[in-house]
Amino acid sequence: MPMNKPHIIAFATQKGGAGKSTIGTHVASALCYLYGYKVAMLDCDYPQNTLHAYRSHEQGLLQSDVAFQERLLKQGITPYPIAIASMEKAVDAIDTLAESDYDFILVDTPGTVNVVGLTELLERVDYIFLPMEADMGTIASTMSYMHILGNFTQAQRPESNLRGFYAFWNRFIKAEKRTVYTKTESLFQEKGYPLFNSRVESLVSIKEKRSTMFPMPEKELGKLGLGGLITEILQLVVGKGKVTPSGKRISFTPVQYEQPTPAATETLDQNTK
Numbered sequence: 001m002p003m004n005k006p007h008i009i010a011f012a013t014q015k016g017g018a019g020k021s022t023i024g025t026h027v028a029s030a031l032c033y034l035y036g037y038k039v040a041m042l043d044c045d046y047p048q049n050t051l052h053a054y055r056s057h058e059q060g061l062l063q064s065d066v067a068f069q070e071r072l073l074k075q076g077i078t079p080y081p082i083a084i085a086s087m088e089k090a091v092d093a094i095d096t097l098a099e100s101d102y103d104f105i106l107v108d109t110p111g112t113v114n115v116v117g118l119t120e121l122l123e124r125v126d127y128i129f130l131p132m133e134a135d136m137g138t139i140a141s142t143m144s145y146m147h148i149l150g151n152f153t154q155a156q157r158p159e160s161n162l163r164g165f166y167a168f169w170n171r172f173i174k175a176e177k178r179t180v181y182t183k184t185e186s187l188f189q190e191k192g193y194p195l196f197n198s199r200v201e202s203l204v205s206i207k208e209k210r211s212t213m214f215p216m217p218e219k220e221l222g223k224l225g226l227g228g229l230i231t232e233i234l235q236l237v238v239g240k241g242k243v244t245p246s247g248k249r250i251s252f253t254p255v256q257y258e259q260p261t262p263a264a265t266e267t268l269d270q271n272t273k
Contacts, residue, residue: 010128040104146193
């Protein structure tokens, strides 16, 4: 029997290329290497298996790059495991991982809902997080997926483990005053769809600096919005005020984002009619 029940969280979208694998990797690496949690990842994103590809690349560097080897030795933490499973066997793979003493199991799902085994997976995880970009197609797709997820929560199915699902803004462009953010947030509130306060910025470094063996520095995570996202996830899953194994107290402070001018909102209203 495991010493503790792991928190099982998934990153999901209805379309590929939304950044869920990259963000999932940053979250896993921060949880493991910065905050001291015991982490495992499960890659169900067939046929890309992006997480496994990340790890294979870094394992290659371990064989050829002395500086990379020395950095890993200096860090002194064994890299978390990345398992692969088809969607049909995803629940069995989670159950196998749950037999070990992990604090978190992170699942990377396929970029489609039309796959056998997804229903069983949705009922097995505790929380699902959906990255969303500020374009109408992605927003509509995310809302459609959240409507589906609403049928799999504990409130609807007592046998389900799914406690909740949350969208968050990804590839946020800070310099661009886009009323689509505030209008979407109002629409989500109206529909009862949860949306995190955190906004992950649209910067190349997020993709370039992802690693399954090292964390992005905490200060840099904070600047990019990833730090806020990770803290917001921890506050939801672990609890506000709890302390991570590395000694960090979990407390998320919502960010106040600039509101659009009435004239800008009026323009968007006209464009979306």
